[in-house]
Amino acid sequence: MTQLLDNKVCIITGGAGPRGIGKATARLFHQHGATVVIADLDEEKSREAAAEIAAERTMGVACDVTDKASCETAVKAVMERYGRVDVLINNAGITQPLKTLEISPENYEQVTDVSLRGMLYMSQSVLPHMAEQRGGAIVNTSSVSAQRGGGIFGGPHYSAAKAGMLGLAKAMAREYGQYNIRINSVTPGLIQTDITGGKLTDEMKTQILTGIPLNRLGDAQDVAKGFLFLASDLSSYTTGAVLDINGGMHMY
Numbered sequence: 001m002t003q004l005l006d007n008k009v010c011i012i013t014g015g016a017g018p019r020g021i022g023k024a025t026a027r028l029f030h031q032h033g034a035t036v037v038i039a040d041l042d043e044e045k046s047r048e049a050a051a052e053i054a055a056e057r058t059m060g061v062a063c064d065v066t067d068k069a070s071c072e073t074a075v076k077a078v079m080e081r082y083g084r085v086d087v088l089i090n091n092a093g094i095t096q097p098l099k100t101l102e103i104s105p106e107n108y109e110q111v112t113d114v115s116l117r118g119m120l121y122m123s124q125s126v127l128p129h130m131a132e133q134r135g136g137a138i139v140n141t142s143s144v145s146a147q148r149g150g151g152i153f154g155g156p157h158y159s160a161a162k163a164g165m166l167g168l169a170k171a172m173a174r175e176y177g178q179y180n181i182r183i184n185s186v187t188p189g190l191i192q193t194d195i196t197g198g199k200l201t202d203e204m205k206t207q208i209l210t211g212i213p214l215n216r217l218g219d220a221q222d223v224a225k226g227f228l229f230l231a232s233d234l235s236s237y238t239t240g241a242v243l244d245i246n247g248g249m250h251m252y
């Protein structure tokens with residue numbers, strides 16, 4: 001198999017979820033020759049997730065993306081061990097199924113902090129290293145929720161955070177193109193992971209499928225493949241772009 005990410009050091013935030021998009025991405029990247037770093041809230045879980053993928057070319061670090069010092073410490077540990085960072089996947093995220101009037105200040109901060117502030121802090125932590133290397137790729141997990149105004153589980157604050165990520169990505173792409181750093185986003189539709197907390201009933205699934213031309217929910221590997229494209233040289237002339245991975249649920 002072609003090794004699309006040979007010798008690349010790739011950090012994946014929110015990569016410890018056992019059925020998550022981040023873990024599937026780490027696994028696929030590893031298969032393509034990458035050294036993968038799983039950066040999630042809990043150090044033990046990050047290490048376990050990394051070790052489950054492989055003993056070699058994997059690392060697990062604790063990282064709370066809402067905390068700038070935590071992001072810097074995690075990236076420092078990667079630099080000390082591997083001496084470079086080539087790819088950052090900003091994938092950490094949480095959701096809350098709330099309506100507009102139910103969103104408290106705390107809810108707003110929790111959701112926007114992980115997706116949007118976290119994306120900024122992690123990007124700020126890796127960009128100086130990528131600029132010095134004169135190359136790198138950042139890919140961000142936004143959501144169809146950003147585009148259609150609500151997904152299935154995310155409240156309006158989730159849509160806002162995920163839409164904010166698209167704007168931040170484009171602005172950073174404009175600024176960092178001169179360093180050969182490409183910054184893109186994916187907008188997944190409904191992907192079967194643990195983020196929905198078991199609240200997706202069979203009845204809901206059947207109803208949702210009527211709006212999906214490919215007639216199935218997505219799985220984490222579907223999104224991982226999009227990340228592989230945007231992280232590797234396959235997308236060498238693509239920056240500031242948004243890749244829909246939604247089975248046709250939302251089209252332009």
Ligand SMILES: NC(=O)c1ccc[n+]([C@@H]2O[C@H](COP(=O)([O-])OP(=O)(O)OC[C@H]3O[C@@H](n4cnc5c(N)ncnc54)[C@H](O)[C@@H]3O)[C@@H](O)[C@H]2O)c1
Pocket residue numbers: 013014015016017018019020021022039040041063064065066091092093094095114115118141142143144187188189190191192193194195196
């Ligand atoms: N599953 C879907 O349908 C879907 C659709 C569109 C977008 N997304 C996005 O995909 C991403 C991955 O979600 P998933 O579905 O794989 O769920 P998941 O719950 O498996 O993964 C989310 C991960 O983020 C981690 N995390 C939460 N807060 C964090 C923080 N402050 N710092 C570091 N890590 C933190 C969690 O520990 C978890 O491992 C999220 O950004 C989510 O919003 C998911």
